[in-house]
Amino acid sequence: APSTHRRRQLNGLLGSLEGILGVDQVFDYIVVGGGTGGLTIAKRLAEDPSVTVAVIEAGTVYEVADPIIAETPGGDTTFVGTTEVMPTVDWGFFTAPDPASNNQKRSYTRGKCLGGSSARNFMIYQRPTTQSLDLWASETGDSSYTFDNFLPYYQKGVTFTPPGPDRAANATALFNANAFTPSGEPLQVSYPNYAQTFSSYLQGGFNEIGITTIEDFNSGSLIGCQYCATTIDPANETRDSSQTSFLDSAASEGLTNLKVFSLTLAKKVVFDSSKKATGVGVESNLIPYTIKATKEVILSAGAFQSPQLLMVSGVGPAQQLQQFNIPIVVDSPGVGQNMQDHIFFGPSYRVNLVTLTRIANDPIYLAEQIAIWAANKTGLTNMFLCRPFTNNVSDFLGWEKVPDDLRSSFTSDALEELSALPADWPEIEYISGAGYVGNWTSLLFGQPKDGYQYATILATLVAPQSRGNVTLLSADTNDLPIIHTPALQSTTDQQVAVAAYKRTRQAFASKFMQQVVIGEEYFPGPDVQTDEEILDVIKGSLQTVWHASSTCKMGVESDSMAVVDSHARVYGVQGLRVVDASAFPFLPPGHPQSTVYALAEKVADLIKNGE
Numbered sequence: 001a002p003s004t005h006r007r008r009q010l011n012g013l014l015g016s017l018e019g020i021l022g023v024d025q026v027f028d029y030i031v032v033g034g035g036t037g038g039l040t041i042a043k044r045l046a047e048d049p050s051v052t053v054a055v056i057e058a059g060t061v062y063e064v065a066d067p068i069i070a071e072t073p074g075g076d077t078t079f080v081g082t083t084e085v086m087p088t089v090d091w092g093f094f095t096a097p098d099p100a101s102n103n104q105k106r107s108y109t110r111g112k113c114l115g116g117s118s119a120r121n122f123m124i125y126q127r128p129t130t131q132s133l134d135l136w137a138s139e140t141g142d143s144s145y146t147f148d149n150f151l152p153y154y155q156k157g158v159t160f161t162p163p164g165p166d167r168a169a170n171a172t173a174l175f176n177a178n179a180f181t182p183s184g185e186p187l188q189v190s191y192p193n194y195a196q197t198f199s200s201y202l203q204g205g206f207n208e209i210g211i212t213t214i215e216d217f218n219s220g221s222l223i224g225c226q227y228c229a230t231t232i233d234p235a236n237e238t239r240d241s242s243q244t245s246f247l248d249s250a251a252s253e254g255l256t257n258l259k260v261f262s263l264t265l266a267k268k269v270v271f272d273s274s275k276k277a278t279g280v281g282v283e284s285n286l287i288p289y290t291i292k293a294t295k296e297v298i299l300s301a302g303a304f305q306s307p308q309l310l311m312v313s314g315v316g317p318a319q320q321l322q323q324f325n326i327p328i329v330v331d332s333p334g335v336g337q338n339m340q341d342h343i344f345f346g347p348s349y350r351v352n353l354v355t356l357t358r359i360a361n362d363p364i365y366l367a368e369q370i371a372i373w374a375a376n377k378t379g380l381t382n383m384f385l386c387r388p389f390t391n392n393v394s395d396f397l398g399w400e401k402v403p404d405d406l407r408s409s410f411t412s413d414a415l416e417e418l419s420a421l422p423a424d425w426p427e428i429e430y431i432s433g434a435g436y437v438g439n440w441t442s443l444l445f446g447q448p449k450d451g452y453q454y455a456t457i458l459a460t461l462v463a464p465q466s467r468g469n470v471t472l473l474s475a476d477t478n479d480l481p482i483i484h485t486p487a488l489q490s491t492t493d494q495q496v497a498v499a500a501y502k503r504t505r506q507a508f509a510s511k512f513m514q515q516v517v518i519g520e521e522y523f524p525g526p527d528v529q530t531d532e533e534i535l536d537v538i539k540g541s542l543q544t545v546w547h548a549s550s551t552c553k554m555g556v557e558s559d560s561m562a563v564v565d566s567h568a569r570v571y572g573v574q575g576l577r578v579v580d581a582s583a584f585p586f587l588p589p590g591h592p593q594s595t596v597y598a599l600a601e602k603v604a605d606l607i608k609n610g611e
């Protein structure tokens with residue numbers, strides 16, 4: 001079977017046993033975190049046969065840890081509610097109580113496995129807008145980040161496959177093939193063959209309320225609506241992650257100069273007396289040892305744990321380090337600060353369509369789908385690859401700035417803050433939710449069991465003004481850091497959120513959507529009408545979109561909160577970079593995985609060029 005073959009190939013790259021046996025471990029480069037950014041940069045560095053690369057990853061191969069859910073696109077709906085934690089491949093983060101939203105503590109999904117959060121995400125693949133990347137270039141003083149200059153790195157690792165002949169009827173996905181380069185690159189971007197019927201109605205509803213259909217979301221414009229491309233491998237309709245793309249290709253190319261230390265926790269970066277990073281202290285099976293780096297250490301442990309690793313290693317806000325008796329290497333006040341994230345929420349309605357509600361509640365329907373799969377399967381071993389499960393559930397998106405009629409009631413402060421954003425930067429994203437979401441407690445297990453099907457439009461704040469942070473619980477990476485997520489502290493965000501909620505209701509009330517809507521709004525219900533009532537519902541029912549970023553932000557040296565320069569090098573030390581979502585200068589509009597992959601590609605080239 002393909003997955004057994006894959007595991008055998010990967011075994012050739014797993015090096016942790018040697019570490020446990022105390023064999024001296026010295027590499028040119030150490031990448032901490034085998035997630036989205038980490039495996040991408042590690043594979044690219046290892047393409048040079050003259051260097052050696054180690055990856056340190058706390059988790060393991062996700063098809064070993066979690067053989068069914070992780071590789072099935074529809075498995076993305078499991079264990080992402082505010083009260084749930086995936087037992088096998090998740091870190092188990094909960095946010096600190098959030099005073100701006102009823103002191104909620106929300107579960108915050110983070111992949112703990114090879115692939116990292118790309119093994120747990122919703123697979124939406126789209127790129128930021130032209131002007132948001134141009135802003136990245138101006139804020140970091142580096143013109144190589146303008147949309148046009150950065151685009152080749154978005155294209156580099158990706159193979160794009162247009163929607164195929166087996167794609168469902170009435171679900172035509174437009175696309176711009178020119179946004180991609182023809183290639184045999186590792187990361188697969190395509191469209192599921194099974195489309196959510198709800199999305200066709202959503203498109204009609206959006207068009208009716210003024211959100212027009214555009215060609216695609218990968219060419220620099222977002223305002224409009226369309227089916228989204230996904231990191232689903234069209235060959236077998238399974239999830240593609242940095243593990244199944246970049247690490248698998250390293251294995252199949254026989255790059256034995258790349259070693260993966262799985263089930264190995266990074267404890268701290270080791271510096272010499274000249275503040276050069278010379279290695280990483282790790283722990284595997286409770287045994288501590290050090291892996292040495294002769295050239296560089298690259299932190300790719302994600303937006304929560306890259307800043308944690310910097311802080312426990314002595315790079316961070318002095319006060320925070322002193323609190324835990326950590327010797328200060330560099331007082332860097334921005335480490336862990338400036339966190340940006342998106343939140344989403346929205347009303348749920350009963351609909352006359354098949355949605356996740358049926359899959360979750362109707363075993364006979366599920367058995368039928370599995371029987372259809374069994375009759376037609378082409379060598380795939382996972383029965384959860386029956387048709388409805390090959391879709392990532394959120395397959396249609398819309399974007400806009402708040403329309404004038406709702407904007408007219410905004411405060412002048414809110415209008416001023418929002419006007420600072422570039423013209424093409426949307427304020428709201430709408431994500432199709434073909435199922436009940438309600439108060440976000442649990443997607444799969446929370447579907448109402450009353451025989452109806454449900455659907456939701458998830459309004460998302462993509463120009464958030466609220467900021468969060470990451471602080472230490474202790475000086476030991478065995479203790480997860482404390483995460484304060486930025487949800488609705490800003491009154492601008494509150495106003496946009498209420499306007500966004502009203503827009504989702506307008507879409508459900510459109511003639512097009514009314515063809516399939518049954519009765520009145522189910523959640524929160526028609527009694528919720530005033531702005532205060534709507535805001536209260538949002539506070540009690542929001543979830544983050546798991547897009548935490550910018551906690552080791554990139555910026556110019558004169559910016560005291562900048563942690564890395566535009567080559568992702570940590571200010572104040574040598575031989576240390578941060579390459580993951582934490583290094584973003586800010587969170588561009590939309591879903592960040594494309595930018596994490598692109599940044600890793602770009603920094604790999606910088607390193608290869610000695611920059």
Ligand SMILES: Cc1cc2nc3c(=O)[nH]c(=O)nc-3n(C[C@H](O)[C@H](O)[C@H](O)COP(=O)(O)OP(=O)(O)OC[C@H]3O[C@@H](n4cnc5c(N)ncnc54)[C@H](O)[C@@H]3O)c2cc1C
Binds near residue numbers: 036038579593
């Ligand atoms: C549920 C969910 C849905 C999402 N949906 C989408 C989507 O549809 N589209 C999109 O574009 N984005 C989506 N995202 C966001 C996107 O997946 C992330 O922004 C991106 O994957 C982050 O990449 P990263 O490299 O920064 O971190 P990660 O991919 O999380 O990698 C960090 C890695 O470091 C490892 N690690 C951490 N600490 C240590 C340590 N001390 N020692 C050893 N290893 C360590 C982790 O185990 C992990 O493998 C979603 C995220 C989630 C969680």
